[in-house]
Amino acid sequence: MSKITDFFPQKCRNPTSEFSDTTAIPLPDRAENASQPAAGIQEPPQKRAKKYLSSVERFPWLERVEESSTRHVTAYRCRTCVRMGLQGKWGTIPMLAKGSSPGAALGGYLENAPHNANYASKFTAVEMLEICGQVMRDRITSSIQTTGADGVCLIADESTVKGVTGSYLCVMVRHLDPNTAEPKESLIDLKRVKKTDGQSVFNAISSSLDRNAIDISWVTALSFDGGANFSGVNRGVRSYFPKSVLYCHCRAHALALCIKSAASQLCPRINACLDFCASLYDHFGRSNAKSVALEDAQCEASSGAGDSSECELEGDEFEPRAVALKLLRPVGTRWLSQGIALSRVLRIYTPLASALNRLAEERDFTSGGFLTFMLKRNHDRVLGAS
Known part of the structure; x- marks a missing residue:
């Protein structure tokens, strides 16, 4: 069964490649013989091209800007960037003028971006998410380090996902906002763990705290659900913290019970x-x-x-x-x-x-x-x- 990602162009860093057009997304050539599909393709190229277009149009952040019946090419543009005035693609002058003003790092990244990296590219979307995630992580870490020495509350939970081996661990920290001095909860990590025993979960939480430059000695309170691997006093995550650290049962779980x-x-x-x-x-x-x-x-x-x-x-x-x-x-x-x-x-x-x-x-x-x-x-x- 074909996946949506199969219809995206392959990742290529060569500016002279066939995907070097920064304003269009190449589609299968209409001249191909539909009666004899290529190896590994179970449907005609015309139907595959139509499915490709419908799959791309499902993204709410993309907007079709032009269509050419002669070249069989349709261009897309990011709606958010259009509203911000960034109507070009990666590496173009309008976007460099806007992106280089906050800092040299973003401008340098945009300047050195590959020519085939358009908004409909899957690897470009991943890179954009990674950059946004790093910026958010730096802001959260800076906010926690300002008031973290006064004490933070560690909040964590794990959940299984259907069809995925292992579980996902969510780690959050409740701390004081340095500007308003009000309690604030911040997500610091969401990771996949293969084992969910107390020792493994504690090691995963410790690595998340170290990654965000949060000293584990700042933790003065814990908030988990009633699971034995978290709140157990013998082998749970709670047992690896000093007894002076307060423990608060999750209120939502308590109400549900x-x-x-x-x-x-x-x-x-x-x-x-x-x-x-x-x-x-x-x-x-x-x-x-x-x-x-x-x-x-x-x-x-x-x-x-x-x-x-x-x-x-x-x-x-x-x-x-x-x-x-x-x-x-x-x-x-x-x-x-x-x-x-x-x-x-x-x-x-x-x-x-x-x-x-x-x-x-x-x-x-x-x-x-x-x-x-x-x-x-x-x-x-x-x-x-x-």
């Missing part, structure tokens, strides 16, 4: 609906046949209604396909998961009831019990109010 117990006392129906969502997730997640029945019910509902409100669209504009939605488990430690799980049940309410009814007709008594619960008027009102 209180919702379940508070609902059981104040509104048993809401508590029953949360348990119902978790039971539905286990009911369909542990059986492949039941999962297929739910997917078929969603596809039938979408095709009968003429839309895809019960499904998500994937693919491209040439071959879109509907993907059935899956049930979600409400997790107490994730403060948004409970509301998202209830919303997912409401979104696929009709095909979910149809799938349960079909399974109940096949003598699945558990599905029949779930269907009876869903059809009760009082529980239906609670789900709608949630």
